[in-house]
Amino acid sequence: MEPAAEGMLTPVLRGGTKVQEGHERDRITRARTVYRDERGYYFDPAARPWVALRPPIVHWGPAPYDVAHALGVEPGAEVLIRDRVMGDPQNREPVQLATSYLPADLARGTILAETDTGPGGIYDRLEEMGHGPLRWSEVVVASAPSEAETEALSLAPGVPLLRLIRTTHSADGQVLEVNDCRMSGERWEIGYELLRSSGTESGR
Incomplete structure (x- = not known):
C-alpha cells in the first residue's frame, strides 16, 4: 500500500508530500x-467526560445494510436516525461521531423521535416504555471514512475509522437500537482486560 494511502504522507500545495506526524494513541479500555x-448510562470511563457538541440531528432515513441486518429489517427500510457529534466540552474538539438507529415501529410517534429525549436519554425512555432491563452487545470494526466523516473528525488522508457498533436489546431479546460510534483509528485504540478462566478444558 502506498504511504499516502496509509496516512503516513500528506499531499501539500504546489506538489510534493510531507511526513504526517505520528500520534501516540489514547486507549479506551472497555469493561x-x-x-x-446523573446523565444516564455510559460504557467506558474514558469517554464519560465527552458531551454532545450540538443538539442531535434527528431524522428518518434508510437503514444501511449492516445496520438493517442487526435491527432485523430490510436494507433501505425507514428507521429513526439520531446523529450526534461528541467531544471535549472545554476545547469543543469533535472526537466521536455517534449515530443511533431505531426501528420505525418502535420509535414513531414517541419521545424517541424528539430532539430532546429528557434526562437519561433514549435508554431511560426505552426502559420507561417497558423494554427494560436493557442489555447490550458490541463489536469493534474498522472502515474507510466517508468524506463527511473525514471532515467532521479532521482525519488525515488514509486514516481509517475505528468503529464501536453497539446493539441494545430488550429484556426479552428484541433489538431496540444499533449505535455506531466512529472515531479516528490513528488517535484511539481499544483495550480489554482479559480474565483467566477458573476451570480447565477437557483434554488439556
Whole structure:
C-alpha cells in the first residue's frame, strides 16, 4: 500500500508530500460493565467526560445494510436516525461521531423521535416504555471514512475509522437500537482486560 494511502504522507500545495506526524494513541479500555451517572448510562470511563457538541440531528432515513441486518429489517427500510457529534466540552474538539438507529415501529410517534429525549436519554425512555432491563452487545470494526466523516473528525488522508457498533436489546431479546460510534483509528485504540478462566478444558 502506498504511504499516502496509509496516512503516513500528506499531499501539500504546489506538489510534493510531507511526513504526517505520528500520534501516540489514547486507549479506551472497555469493561464488561455498563455504568450509570446523573446523565444516564455510559460504557467506558474514558469517554464519560465527552458531551454532545450540538443538539442531535434527528431524522428518518434508510437503514444501511449492516445496520438493517442487526435491527432485523430490510436494507433501505425507514428507521429513526439520531446523529450526534461528541467531544471535549472545554476545547469543543469533535472526537466521536455517534449515530443511533431505531426501528420505525418502535420509535414513531414517541419521545424517541424528539430532539430532546429528557434526562437519561433514549435508554431511560426505552426502559420507561417497558423494554427494560436493557442489555447490550458490541463489536469493534474498522472502515474507510466517508468524506463527511473525514471532515467532521479532521482525519488525515488514509486514516481509517475505528468503529464501536453497539446493539441494545430488550429484556426479552428484541433489538431496540444499533449505535455506531466512529472515531479516528490513528488517535484511539481499544483495550480489554482479559480474565483467566477458573476451570480447565477437557483434554488439556
